[in-house]
Amino acid sequence: ELKVEQNPLFLSMQEGKNYTIYCNYSTTSDRLYWYRQDPGKSLESLFVLLSNGAVKQEGRLMASLDTKARLSTLHITAAVHDLSATYFCAVDKGYSGAGSYQLTFGKGTKLSVIP
Amino acid sequence: NAGVTQTPKFQVLKTGQSMTLQCAQDMNHNSMYWYRQDPGMGLRLIYYSASEGTTDKGEVPNGYNVSRLNKREFSLRLESAAPSQTSVYFCASSEAPGTGRGGYTFGSGTRLTVV
Numbered sequence: 478e479l480k481v482e483q484n485p486l487f488l489s490m491q492e493g494k495n496y497t498i499y500c501n502y503s504t505t506s507d508r509l510y511w512y513r514q515d516p517g518k519s520l521e522s523l524f525v526l527l528s529n530g531a532v533k534q535e536g537r538l539m540a541s542l543d544t545k546a547r548l549s550t551l552h553i554t555a556a557v558h559d560l561s562a563t564y565f566c567a568v569d570k571g572y573s574g575a576g577s578y579q580l581t582f583g584k585g586t587k588l589s590v591i592p
Numbered sequence: 593n594a595g596v597t598q599t600p601k602f603q604v605l606k607t608g609q610s611m612t613l614q615c616a617q618d619m620n621h622n623s624m625y626w627y628r629q630d631p632g633m634g635l636r637l638i639y640y641s642a643s644e645g646t647t648d649k650g651e652v653p654n655g656y657n658v659s660r661l662n663k664r665e666f667s668l669r670l671e672s673a674a675p676s677q678t679s680v681y682f683c684a685s686s687e688a689p690g691t692g693r694g695g696y697t698f699g700s701g702t703r704l705t706v707v
Contacts, residue, residue, distance in 0.1 A: 486632075510696070519682065520635075520698045565634060567696075579625070579650065580684075580696060582634035 483583035498551040498586045500566035508569035509549045556590045563587045598699035605673040613668040615683030623686045624666035628679040673706045
């Protein structure tokens with residue numbers, strides 16, 4: 478059974494600071510996704526990481542994937558209040574024989590950026 | 593470009609009542625999914641449909657049924673609602689495995705309360 482663990486689950490940080498959210502998963506996979514969710518809203522796709530060593534950056538967010546360590550990180554640089562949201566990582570279960578990939582989610586990291 | 597459309601957005605049911613949540617996508621995706629989101633639990637897969645004509649159970653299928661009506665539409669039915677089914681339900685779709693970037697697109701969600 479694929480397990481996905483995120484930490485921390487809650488993060489309060491001041492504007493201008495840097496921090497990293499970690500996502501560990503239990504079985505081999507080379508597809509990992511990061512999503513952002515604002516309160517009462519749907520999930521917004523941030524990054525799709527499809528291979529070992531993949532690194533993607535968008536604004537103040539940078540995501541990386543180490544498939545050997547089964548670890549992905551979401552790094553926040555010089556945080557601003559607008560980044561306050563819940564961030565989820567999700568791992569693709571891979572080909573299941575039924576012809577469909579399935580996502581397993583971490584529990585999410587609730588980020589609060591304090592002015 | 594509507595993406596994934598869910599109806600209704602909000603619903604209150606009495607215990608024992610039945611209802612169907614509707615989902616439609618216009619991206620020509622082959623695979624569709626139903627997730628539920630509960631506080632502190634991330635998203636958990638209820639059922640999925642790898643392609644038109646097929647459906648399979650996910651992590652938490654008990655109390656639910658699904659129908660893949662055609663390539664565009666995937667519905668979720670609660671036959672006899674229970675308070676434990678109070679949750680936010682998300683429909684998602686994705687390309688066939690092995691093609692494209694494997695990304696998933698989520699609907700806006702249905703907030704269901706069972707009293």
